[in-house]
Amino acid sequence: MGKTRIMLSASHQSGYENDFISKALRNNELSLRGNYIGEFENNLESFLGKDKKVLVVNSGTSAIHLGLLLLGVKPGDEVICPTMTFVAAVNPILYIGALPVFVDSEEITWNLCPIALEKAILNRISKGKKPKAIIAVHSYGVPYQVDLICEIAHFYKIPILEDSAEALGSCYRGGKCGTFGDLSAISFNGNKIITSAGGGALVLNSLELKVKALSLATQSKENFPYYLHKSIGFNYRMSNINAAVGCAQLEKLEDRVNSRRSVNSFYRNLFSKIDGVLVFEVPDDNYYSNYWLTTILVDSTKGFDNQGLQYHLDIYGKPPTMNLATDFQQI
Numbered sequence: 485m486g487k488t489r490i491m492l493s494a495s496h497q498s499g500y501e502n503d504f505i506s507k508a509l510r511n512n513e514l515s516l517r518g519n520y521i522g523e524f525e526n527n528l529e530s531f532l533g534k535d536k537k538v539l540v541v542n543s544g545t546s547a548i549h550l551g552l553l554l555l556g557v558k559p560g561d562e563v564i565c566p567t568m569t570f571v572a573a574v575n576p577i578l579y580i581g582a583l584p585v586f587v588d589s590e591e592i593t594w595n596l597c598p599i600a601l602e603k604a605i606l607n608r609i610s611k612g613k614k615p616k617a618i619i620a621v622h623s624y625g626v627p628y629q630v631d632l633i634c635e636i637a638h639f640y641k642i643p644i645l646e647d648s649a650e651a652l653g654s655c656y657r658g659g660k661c662g663t664f665g666d667l668s669a670i671s672f673n674g675n676k677i678i679t680s681a682g683g684g685a686l687v688l689n690s691l692e693l694k695v696k697a698l699s700l701a702t703q704s705k706e707n708f709p710y711y712l713h714k715s716i717g718f719n720y721r722m723s724n725i726n727a728a729v730g731c732a733q734l735e736k737l738e739d740r741v742n743s744r745r746s747v748n749s750f751y752r753n754l755f756s757k758i759d760g761v762l763v764f765e766v767p768d769d770n771y772y773s774n775y776w777l778t779t780i781l782v783d784s785t786k787g788f789d790n791q792g793l794q795y796h797l798d799i800y801g802k803p804p805t806m807n808l809a810t811d812f813q814q815i
């Protein structure tokens with residue numbers, strides 16, 4: 485049977501990319517000079533609202549790294565993070581020489597479990613090691629239990645670094661993901677809901693913090709006509725060409741979200757006929773997911789497990805129509 489492989493998360497062009505990149509090229513503004521950097525930041529600030537400030541950088545990972553540094557995380561400090569997430573949510577803890585404290589996920593959102601979170605905090609406090617920060621991730625675009633997680637963090641006075649890398653366009657109780665943390669990180673990597681051909685953003689609560697973050701992201705050069713550096717900085721700023729692509733893509737974010745959400749409906753329909761496969765959904769109307777990726781749970785007591793299903797889809801290009809064990813005998 486002929487099969488067309490559907491790529492997991494291909495990027496889509498909005499149609500503005502060519503114009504915007506050409507304009508940057510015509511002005512010879514390829515790198516850290518140019519209007520698109522500021523424009524992308526302004527557009528993201530307008531989109532997110534709540535008077536947030538945005539600094540665009542060269543990856544979501546660097547946004548998380550800068551976020552931890554701004555929260556004052558030092559070598560030897562402990563930082564809470566989820567067990568089930570992409571490794572880039574955790575690596576920046578190790579860049580600093582701090583220690584990740586892994587907290588398990590929960591069933592309804594697949595994100596940080598509020599009960600396990602509080603237990604972990606109490607456990608670390610009892611050992612005299614109060615965590616310096618909590619990295620909370622909205623996995624696959626499904627928001628974590630924002631109210632509960634924030635309440636716990638506020639109660640114990642631990643700042644949240646919200647990893648919204650996968651959740652641009654998702655909401656919780658009408659508020660936008662990317663606005664719930666003391667600091668928040670967004671990714672524009674090529675596989676995300678929109679891309680800047682590689683890049684990320686740090687979302688901050690004040691201009692003062694943004695100025696600090698900008699300095700860290702541009703080698704911490706002091707404001708003198710000569711090279712003076714009082715602290716260790718990084719080369720993390722986003723280029724004007726990348727920002728031009730980001731501006732072009734942000735124009736069509738809503739379309740991308742609608743499209744991913746219809747992919748989710750498609751799979752929900754498709755798998756509704758198959759016993760043993762559950763398409764993961766948000767728990768209730770408080771959650772609005774961009775469904776960046778659609779995920780499923782496979783009940784392995786129903787004749788096949790996740791790898792069996794994957795293998796079947798690979799061979800037939802469609803889900804099993806009957807018990808997988810029987811399907812395989814027909815190959």
Ligand SMILES: *Cc1c(COP(=O)(O)O)cnc(C)c1O
Nearest residue numbers: 543544545570572573649671673
């Ligand atoms: C993609 C991703 C990141 C890292 O973003 P990059 O732009 O690829 O560096 C961090 N956390 C999560 C949860 C991600 O999915």
